[in-house]
Amino acid sequence: MKSKLLVLILILFLIPSYSSAIQFVGGKSLFYTQIAQGYTSGQLGFAFYTRIYAKPITERDIRNNQAVICANYGIAKHWELSLTQIVYQDICFNLLEGDKTSQFPGYTQLRIKASNFNFKIGERIFFIGFQGSVTKQSKYYNVYLEPYFDYGIAGRFCMLLSYYTNPFFPEESSAIHLNAGYTNYNDAERIFDAGQSLPVSIGYVRSNLKTEYSVELHGDFYLTRPYLAAFSRENYLYLCPGFKYKIFLGLAIGAAVDVRLYTEDEKTSNNFAPFTNEDYPQYPLWRFNLKVDYIPSTGFYEIDTYGKVDKASVTKESLRSRRVITDKKSLFEWVVDENMGAEYIDLELEKIRQERKEAEEELEKLKKEIEEKSGK
DSSP, X not given: OHHHHHHHHHHHHHSOOBOSSSOOOOSSBOSSOBOSOOOOTTOEEEEEXXXXXXXXXXXXXXXXXXXEEEEEEEOSSSEEEEEEEEEEEEOSSOSSOTTOOEXXXXXXXXXXXXXXXXXEETTEEEEEEEEEEEEEOOSSOSOTTSOOOOSSOOEEEEEEEEEESSTTSGGGSEEEEEEEEEEEOOOSSSGGGSOEEEEEEEEEEEEOSSEEEEEEEEEEEEEEOOOTTOSOOXXXXXXXXXXXXXXXXXXXXXXXXXXXXXXXXXXXXXXXXXXXXXXXXXXXXXXXXXXXXXXXXXXXOOOOTTGGGSHHHHHHHHHHHTOOOOSHHHHHHHHHHTTOOHHHHHHHHHHHHHHHXXXXXXXXXXXXXXXXXXXX
């Protein structure tokens, strides 16, 4: 297991990983923080985002509104591909064409994610993952109020770490997710003279079968700032509380609000008139986020969207997924057919141990209560 992880890390370091900001990732994620678990093989999911900010100013209203669609697909047990398309983007100030204040569409981004690797520290189980991506920039770059993105191709490597209080039932437990990466914006002749930053995010989520409450901290911190005319040259940090309601299995809707906690003093120097007015922020003071997640059935993955609420259906699925295994050959076929491996079996064994431990504790507690009553 350790050797596989080492090889995977080396491979991903060699993969060109290109992106702008950690946002609009879809799949198994919060609004900004990715989860170190991915879709199973053949699973397809869509995410639809809307992000809104507006501020009226005497000279003109400034806006930063977006409409985005993401598609994520599990191509193998540990591998997931995702495509993000900015359908609409407010530009607000356009240094190329003064009368152009929006673009349709925006940039297109293709990601690859490796996840679902687990390791133990004592009795605690952690999940780890990695991500790389490639971005085709849109015509208008260096967008005001948005994280920096230049006409070049920026490279990023990101590591993902997740911890669940109950890893056997992640949909019904609390969890902490951590993302940390390195970005080289490739906006200079020499790679180490280019803008460089450290994007980070951490999210806490508490969920059950119907609802999910989350809070995230996300930001970007420059090691080397991009060129002086870039709009977004300042470090920033946002707090993002969110809520998601699971309408039924395969469909969920969520909302969140970004609240800016910190940004540096103005460091842009492009002689652009609006920046002489202190009413113009470097980054939005707030942003409203709306997200819809949809997971359909495919020819390779079936989701019992409505049947899950029916007890008989749950019983039927349980019997189907736990069919009788009579010999080693059947066991091997079950592992292969269900796309399971040694890691999954280890988790199942750990789950049984945990349930046995809890049962023993309950019996011991019951025994003490009986002894106390008998003593009286």
